[in-house]
Amino acid sequence: MHYAFHFNVVWEHWRDLAEGAWLTIRLSALAMSFGLAVATVCAYAKAAGPAPVRWTVAAYVEAIRNTPFLVQIFIVYFSLPTLGISIDANEAALAAMVVNFGAYGTEILRAGIESIPHGQVEAARALGLSRLQTFVHVMLFPAVKTVYPALSSQFILLMLASSVVSTISAVELTAVTNSLQSTTFRPFEFYFVSTGIYLAMSLGFQAVFGAMYWVAFMRGPRGHRA
């Protein structure tokens, strides 16, 4: 078989690809921020909440971690309007990503929190720190430092998983790629370039996380403390 590569078609559409990549970045970064907030609240509830709350959080985490992301997206996008809640494709994608990352993040933070020696927590309480202060300063901060690599790789997984939100018509990088390949009939060129863009975004985010780690943990008074 013969196939002549024509990459000039791709450059003609670079603006569309850039817009798609930008939506992927925005969706992922927003989902990460909100998801981390969800995860922190859930991790606190799991570590210090009353039993019914702990069970609820456990049910949420297990339900999300043991079902496919695609199905979660379909449920948000196709079921909520049936219940009278209007939600567009980007909102549905973001909501599903937040819920998904929240569950994985809870589990990752729990592992970090469990690694904190109990004596350290008791010492903080004995020194007069409130429950919340103890959680934030004595448990959460060192826990995040411990599980930082797991959190950042979970984020990369989330960003790559965002490619499936094209199925509900959110116009992110994969959706743009699918549209362009189906209208220009140059699938290899577009999928190659799109793969390269995903790779670049992953490496870029890894660099950002590395820098954030350095800022948060490696310098200033906290760097010497934890």
Next chain:
Amino acid sequence: MGKYLKHFALAFLAGASVMMAAQSASAENTLERILSAKKIRVAIDVANPPFGVLDKNSQPDGSDVAVARQLAKDLGAELEFVQVPSTGRIPALLAGRADVTIASISVTADRAKAVMYCNPNGALSITIFAPQSVKITTPADLVGKRVGITRATLEEATVPKMAPEGTKIVWFDDLASTTQALLSGQVDAVAMTAFAEKAVSDANPAKKLENKLLVTTAFYGPIVRQNDFELRQWINTWIFLNTRNGNLATIYKKYTGIDLPPLPTF
């Protein structure tokens, strides 16, 4: 980290070079290979009623599937189905995963730049339909409405051109998602083949779906890779014979419920 990056880059390059190598290694033509291997790989889309569906036993069925079965039988070759979504009908061919795509792929000038069409073996029309409550009587009524279409279909090639500015076109990857978007109210109307419309309407009588606009009528035919002239010629011969003996008309009538219009040739 640096080491992983290097491995990744190497794997990526290796994959790319395998693909480059695959395209240069072909001494015998596709028809010769099919005949000597006694096997033909046909790309079909089984999410596109009534042309391609999965029956109760999850076996491929539909008019495209029936055509493919008869064609393979007359060719004396074992039939291997390559199931693809609508967006994969041309890529599967270009990637060499299939020898021919028989998936009601309408003849358009743009597609013919990427693949070669055999003579048409059927016809279809694209319509816009919506629940009774949605008022659409002329194309101008589409302004402000969300219209769902499926990627890599005839509707993707035609609806954006006929819809006036201000129409909110929403793209989905497969017919099932487009259909679900209409049923759940995520879009106001959808465009698909008149046959798919009938299947969706019959399955959801409570939605009171009705036909609003005819977008276009087109012929569809099998496609092969550029330069596979021998295979194309054999398929054209087969289409000629099966038009004459009524096989194509029988298959079309059985699955679509309407008579096959006279088929043009080119």
